[in-house]
Amino acid sequence: MKRTSLTFRLLVWYAAWLVGILLGAGIVLEVGLSQYLIKDLSLIQQQKAVRIAETIRTWYQYPTGRSLADEIDLRFAPQAREWLLRVTDRQGKLIYPASEEADPLNGVPIVPSAGVQEAQLPDGTRVIIGKVAAFGGGWIDVGESLEPLQSRIRQIMAWFLILASFFAPMAMMGAWLLVRQTLAPVEHIAAAAARITSHSLSERLPVPTQKDEIAHLSETLNQMISRLDDAFQLNRRFLADASHELRTPLTILKGELEQTLRDRKLDMGLQVTLGTLFEEVERLSHLVDSLLTLSRLDSGDAFEEWAPVDLSEVATATAEQMELLAQDKTLTVTCQAVDQAWVYGNRARLKQIVVNLLDNAIQHTDSGGGITITVRSNTKEALLEVQDTGGGIPEEAVPHLFERFFRVDKARSRELGGAGIGLSIVKAICHAHHGRVEVESRLGFGSTFRVFLPKTYI
Secondary structure: OOOOOHHHHHHHHHHHHHHHHHHHHHHHHHHHHHHHHHHHHHHHHHHHHHHHHHHHHHHHHOOOOOOHHHHHHHHHOHHHHOOEEEEEOOOOOEEEOOOOOOOOOOOOOOOOOOEEEEEEOOOOOEEEEEEEEOOOOOEEEEEEEOHHHHHHHHHHHHHHHHHHHHHHHHHHHHHHHHHHHHHHHHHHHHHHHHHOOOOOOOOOOOOOOOOOHHHHHHHHHHHHHHHHHHHHHHHHHHHHHHHHHHHHHHHHHHHHHHHHHOOOOOOHHHHHHHHHHHHHHHHHHHHHHHHHHHHHHHHOOOOOOOEEEEHHHHHHHHHHHOHHHHHHOOOEEEEEOOOOOEEEEOHHHHHHHHHHHHHHHHHOOOOOOEEEEEEEEOOOEEEEEEEEOOOOOOHHHHHHOOOOOOOOOHHHHHHOOOOOOHHHHHHHHHHHOOOEEEEEEEOOOEEEEEEEEEEOOO
């Protein structure tokens, strides 16, 4: 589980809250239980003192022939019950027990007031004492050690910690299951969203059956995708219609200029001007054809005939056909495609990949350089590699190479007739064939374009 994931953060927060609640509950339990038991113990000491006071009053009113100390021992047996009992007269002299050495509260000052007193014995034992006035004056102090009570509280807290340590992991497991169950639709939505591209905007995100906030989010995203789909469809229709409408007048204009240029009676200056116009019209025609190709690729109408195609044969034949263009710049084209590499696709579009990559390499490689075409395959993929010895591509421009109308050197690309669409077409064709295209380049060391396509068997 990643530390940055929402599940991890929710569990951390839940664990923090759980620890805080258990800690707070433990403190409240210990303090509350301690106060309750001390209060209860204090009441018991008061009741003991009252009972002893009644016995003393009865003893004075109706003597039994026994001493007061014997009467108290007979009726209450303080030592056997571990009572801390002390009875004094109005002068503060001990009546019970008989001597200070036997006084269990020796060292605790006599406070002439009724109520409850908490004190500490010389040995450090904390005691709780109930005090009432004795008959005929004096005071009765009855106490009990707090150690048994504190021991009981410690035992209860130990059980609390044991139960907390047992139930806390169960609570964490339950929280993890709850978070996973709650966020599972989010993971499904994220996986579905990752599959949606500009070519698959007709797909929609799954909507959970439970109508909660996640379902509302999914429905809202689906509405957004629907609006994007409409916008893309409108853009594709516009691109296709505009390209189609421009082809006819450009073709007519190109033909008229070509026919006019054949007239030998034209003035030389006019011929130069018309020649420049012809080149611009030809460049516009090439641009319109490229835009129409992109429009067809986006809509999926450019792949009507699919069949097994030997990529090695396509690369070899295309390299031979384009060798004349390379010879015009004194470039050497080497094709290393000996083994067969069968892929399933449209032969014309696969050839267009080779044409565009070779044309790009020829345009950006200086005279005397070399271009190498390599085709090889493994058990899963066929690889087409076009490597040149040109000047290379700046590192900051590499991520934008396959964007439409992007040109590394705008001035030079315009001189060569490029519009920045050729590599976009390569990427679109690769995507339609469930493949990918990559580029590796270093300034001064040339560039290498690699096309990976799923391999097929015949």
